[in-house]
Amino acid sequence: MSIDKATVAHIAALARIRVPEADRERLAGELRKIVAWIEQLDEIDTTGVEPMASVVEMTTPQRPDAVNDGDCRDKVLANAPAASHGFFTVPKVVE
Amino acid sequence: MELCDLTIAQARDGLGARRFSARELTEAHVKAMEVARGLNAFITETPERALIDAARADVRIAAGDARALEGIPLAIKDLFCTEGVLTTAASHILDGFKPPYESTVTAKLWAQGAGMLGKANLDEFAMGSSNITSYYGAVRSPWRRRGDDRPLVPGGSSGGSAAAVAARIAMAALGTDTGGSIRQPASFTGLVGMKPTYGRCSRWGIVAFASSLDQAGSLTRTVRDSAIMLRAMSGHDPKDSTSATLPVPDYEAALTGNIRGLRFGVPKEYRVEGMPAEIEKLWQTGIEWLRAAGAEPVDINLKLTKYALPTYYIIAPAEASSNLARYDGVRFGLRVEGKSIEEMYEATRAEGFGDEVKRRILIGTYVLSAGYYDAYYLKAQRVRALIAADFKRAFETVDVILTPTAPNAAFAVGEKMDDPLAMYLNDVFTVPISLAGLPAISVPAGLSSEGLPLGLQVIGRAFDEETVLRAAESLERAANFTARPPVLS
């Protein structure tokens, strides 16, 4: 499928990036070119090939169940653009 | 000799012999940082911090208690979180962010006595090959083409790190390499750039771009310095689940100068279309140098080389689209207010991210989205497995692989800028190694006809940085690269 303005609007919404209507056509063109280029992978037969899980040939390490972090509210909130009474605050979310 | 011209190894000797103090050494570099401010190599300069670090180092040295990097002033790519010091990833979206923690790798450097000159400029979120996407402005290389005064790019994304070391502002710099972000700028600026094996250095505290590819490394002026830096940076970190549990060798001790009997692979797929003849020639020269030192060239096949870039440009943006979701204006950095939370998100991210970052987030979102995941992302991970298998097969017959680092020398600011795909091609020789997670180093090997540095790349087996460094040192000795950026003369 070819990427058009509507595709750009859709993925921009998924990525929560506002893309003005005026920029969508240009972006669609750029993305089309990149996607057409990456589609050259179709030339490779990957039948039966397991997708790579990690370049590291090991399994995930597991840590003991110990409390050794947290309890640092001031540090966690220090960079917040908005905070109040120990909470982060954001424009009201309607459920 | 000027203090700023010293290598780390020379400075270590000089400090040890009390020929100069850490304070003098650092002051000289702080001065150089001021003089070369026009390069825009730093986002944040921390000269006071550097001088405090130096004073501490002098106390240690006086007590006969010097550590591996005692008194060595470094530039730190502004992708490493540094406690209490502005950390931006060269992005508007991290406005004002001061991490309440120190990255593992920088903490290790400080624990070895190094000092911090400042946070080096980079491409925004390390996405780029020319250091033009920084919110804090482009970095300029200290190099110029012969008879041409137009400013050149230092390469990227570790462009500020490269410019700082090339311009003799910092003795070495910390960089990160996701698809070539250390090796390509090293090649462009006449430096040694090392990307260790994925898992060798902790990723904890490094602003993530593409988690399965990101790796910390160094830019130095010599292979020996690279070995010194690597030892200080490496080691298992329980806070990073992908960190290797292997012991860290004494990399300097690996520099025996003896590569007799070493088998090095020469992949013919690296002779790409449109590659300048002088790069092909330099590669041949490199092959001759290694042969002359007693190593044996072996023709090898890395058939999927040309598919590495498209593979990378699926995987890296996919991971980035997810890694960068946390920049939402809630807990740190920029917030652009909106009437609803959705408006706030969209406005913050529209204003906070630059064009290239947005482009990659959109591509990444697209390739992961419903209906496309299998065709793009899973396909790319399958091809990636094949690329890694190609290398594995090659390393059954060779010890290292020798290739050019980049298909071209540095270009001028403004060239190649309008076409993202043309820019992506800069990484054609470095990306396959990143996909396979292997260690690789770029060594300055000569100058182009225009008088610009060109690098050769040595690739090794996973976790065999020792052999990579040993071969690199042999190349370095043969190349005897002594050219200096014209800015310094």
Added chain:
Amino acid sequence: MALIEGKTGNWEVVIGLEVHAQVVSRSKLFSGAATGFGAEPNSQVSPVDAAFPGMLPVINRFCVEQAVKTGIGIEGKVNPTSVFDRKNYFYADLPAGYQISQFTRPIVSGGSIALDLPEGRSRTIGVTRLHLEQDAGKSLHDQHPNLTYVDLNRAGTALMEIVSEPELRSAEEAGAYLRKLRTILRYLGTCDGNMEEGSLRCDANVSVRKPGAPLGTRCEIKNVNSIRFAMLAIDYEARRQIDLIEEGGVVKQETRLFDSARGVTRPMRSKEQAHDYRYFPDPDLLPLVLDPAEIERLRAAMPELPDRKKERFVQDYKLTPYDAGVLVSERQTADFFERVAKGRDARAAANWVTGELFGLLNKAGKGIEQSPVSADAIGALLDLIADNTVSGRTAKDVFAEMFETGKDAAAIVEAKGLRQVTDSGAIEAAVDRVIAEQPEKVAEFRAGKDKLFGYFVGQVMKATGGKANPGTLNELLKKKLSG
């Protein structure tokens, strides 16, 4: 099968449940921050939980073990290799913009849960999967007129998501499923099952169809925080869908919220946008590989679970399935009962625990772990009954006092002189006295009014201050009356 009547005939409701059970652990799934309930906002948040730049997850071994134990407990297959994926979406209390979960390769596949239904009926419901994932933080919408407050204390806490097959057919079955699952979790100690504190939450997928028809469009009801509410929400939602369809409408697949104050479900506005979670394996974590020996060690250390225990109670103690079911519903109750029953008449023990003890505990609003009478103390009382020191009737009064004062049975019997009279001479005297005092009644009895026997028993009991051994009394009375 429970069918719901509509205007156009009967309808079948099809329910699948997704239960989120918070793992009982000290620290979070991927960070070292604490997990306690009710702490000051954002005081249990590490930079990892707040998704600060460069922070990385490392998995908590204990949480993995709890998931394995739970998987074994619901008779699922523990997968030697599982993978953590990122589920990408934006929400104020989801700091990273993705939740680390398991999508294609969960830690446990399959499983089943046996429902205990009224009248001793039982049904087995299939479990699709159990996977580990992080919880999100908490958004408070009612603290400020135009702001939402975000507390990340809960962000990153380990959850087990347990997904049932769409095999439940009524709110009653859904309730039984949740109760049984909660019992199993509590037996294992892997989740405290506390729905009020949110450590057990449930989403219900509800659809309706005519019996035998293909599955209808389902609605997902989010975050129902009690079993009763889950049942109410399902009943409401099934009825809503039936009415909608019968009036010519079409059920729209959507996420709905249960409004417990009004007893209705309504569409969730924040979930209106079509979702595309863009799952992919989390590159910060490698595959989770379990050592088979470790799985076996956990399997060997599994406690006896309610179904097995119930079976054993019926078989070994000859309890009715109903009593056994009541006793095994909480592990503490079952343990308490077994302690009382040890070396004694098990059915009597069951009766005392489920009858007298539960009665008084309920009245006092206490759980078995707060019982003022210990299992050993009840046992001692049962011993007094068995050796005829007290009658069963007296024992009930003694027990009430034990419950009240915490004193032991023997002390109360002694202090109050409640020891029963077993001396047949004394009882015989009382019988004689009663017969002598009531000639008319005796005549009536002898004329065939058998019902009066109970009256005479009462009279003799009264005469002996309730202390007469009932067996002896009956025997003597029968003899004398017939004589």
